[in-house]
Amino acid sequence: MxxxxxxxxxxxxxxxxxxxxxxxxxxxxxxxxxxxxxxxxxxxxxxxxxxxxxxxxxxxxxxxxxxxxxxxxxxxxxxxxxxxxxxxxxxxxxxxxxxxxxxxxxxxxxxxxxxxxxxxxxxxxxxxxxxxxxxxxxxxxxxxxxxxxxxxxxxxxxxxxxxxxxxxxxxxHDNHIRIVHSPYTDLVNEAIHYIQEHLYESIRLNTMAQDLGVSKGVLYKAFIEVLSIPPAQYIHQEKIQYVQSRLLLGESLTALAQELGYSSAYHLSKDFKKQVGVSPREYKKHVK
CATH class of the missing domain: 2.60.120.10 (Jelly Rolls)
Structure with missing residues (x-):
């Protein structure tokens, strides 16, 4: 039975x-x-x-x-x-x-x-x-x-x-969760890993798109559809987060600016404060 x-x-x-x-x-x-x-x-x-x-x-x-x-x-x-x-x-x-x-x-x-x-x-x-x-x-x-x-x-x-x-x-009182169903999710994940591997370089969108086998327009559309931000903005955010992590290890802002392709430590400091809310010096001072 x-x-x-x-x-x-x-x-x-x-x-x-x-x-x-x-x-x-x-x-x-x-x-x-x-x-x-x-x-x-x-x-x-x-x-x-x-x-x-x-x-x-x-x-x-x-x-x-x-x-x-x-x-x-x-x-x-x-x-x-x-x-x-x-x-x-x-x-x-x-x-x-x-x-x-x-x-x-x-x-x-x-x-x-x-x-x-x-x-x-x-x-x-x-x-x-x-x-x-x-x-x-x-x-x-x-x-x-x-x-x-x-x-x-x-x-x-x-x-x-x-x-x-x-x-x-x-x-x-809202149970709505945005689920992204996009044919571009795999491409965006590949792009994110690409950005992590080349973060210390001056990343050019044309070169990244070519290396990933797509056009610059497709790459832009993929980031907007999946992450709601353009790829250039995502790269910028990741660079600043990288700076945060390296400051924890005691690296200087000048060395990081050169490593990441910024024109000067001053330029990097301004971008850092805009995204993080405090200057690199204040941030580093509070690290334990």
């Missing part, structure tokens, strides 16, 4: 968020627990995406020009190369879990970050399920490192991401 299970059980149905996340690959660079028994003030910059869960204690954290009071049980989302100033105070004990990770394909990174921070970088405990027990178990997995542990941690990260995005969508 055979049972027609499709008639016995409700079939899973896809949705926009599931479809979007299904296009992504998550790479966790670090997961762990930070602990302290005294007040601290730190200024730091992460070079990847970070999600923080306040297990005990909290902080007042400034991200750009916004300040967040982060209580226990809340989640804070930190973007790559963003200057963060965090003050832990008023509590006897501090501990928080952190995920450091990246995503592929690169053309979805901007949309992914936009959805995580759609209505602010902080999600309060009452807006999400309680993840403390799950995260405590993940720490055991991370410490014991039994076979398959990284898959378990990655699955947990995706669950946290889904809950954060749900909370953001509920804040605006």
């Amino acid at each position: 055979f049972i027609q299970t499709q008639k016995q059980y409700t079939q899973f149905e896809s949705d926009d968020l599931t479809e979007l996340l299904g296009q992504m690959t998550f790479k966790i660079n670090n997961f762990g627990l930070w602990q302290s028994q005294h007040d601290t003030k730190v200024q730091y910059i992460s070079n990847d995406i970070e999600i923080v869960y306040y297990r005990e204690g909290g902080s007042i954290t400034r991200i750009g020009n916004k300040e967040y009071e982060c209580p226990p049980g809340s989640f804070l989302i930190l973007e790559p190369y963003q200057l963060n100033v965090s003050i832990n105070q008023k509590y006897c004990q501090y501990s928080y879990y952190y995920f450091h990770f990246e995503i592929e394909p690169l053309h979805l990174r901007k949309q992914f970050l936009s959805m995580l921070t759609k209505h602010g970088h902080l999600i309060y405990a009452h807006e999400m399920k309680d993840f403390r027990e799950m995260l405590d178990r993940l720490l055991i997995e991370a410490n014991e490192k039994e076979i398959g542990y990284s898959s378990i941690i990655t699955s947990a990260l995706i669950r946290v991401v889904v809950e954060i995005m749900r909370a953001q969508l509920k804040r605006s």
Whole structure:
């Protein structure tokens, strides 16, 4: 006797968020627990995406020009190369879990970050399920490192991401998610990798298009359709982000200007402040 299970059980149905996340690959660079028994003030910059869960204690954290009071049980989302100033105070004990990770394909990174921070970088405990027990178990997995542990941690990260995005969508009472179905997505991803490989050069759109086997017009149309910005603007943004990462390693602005094809360090400094919001000197001063 055979049972027609499709008639016995409700079939899973896809949705926009599931479809979007299904296009992504998550790479966790670090997961762990930070602990302290005294007040601290730190200024730091992460070079990847970070999600923080306040297990005990909290902080007042400034991200750009916004300040967040982060209580226990809340989640804070930190973007790559963003200057963060965090003050832990008023509590006897501090501990928080952190995920450091990246995503592929690169053309979805901007949309992914936009959805995580759609209505602010902080999600309060009452807006999400309680993840403390799950995260405590993940720490055991991370410490014991039994076979398959990284898959378990990655699955947990995706669950946290889904809950954060749900909370953001509920804040605006809008469940609409833009899914890009374009024949140009593969081309844009190839172009992004090309830009990363040649970022230190003076990238000419004609040469890049030729190397990718398309016309300059097709390349422009692909970026507008998939990323909503022209390729020249994307290259500019990536160059400034590259400067941010190299400043973290102590490189001089003059050397970076020469490396990236800027006419002068002054020109690079102006572009840097326009995109980042602070001058390279101020940015570098706060790096820890």
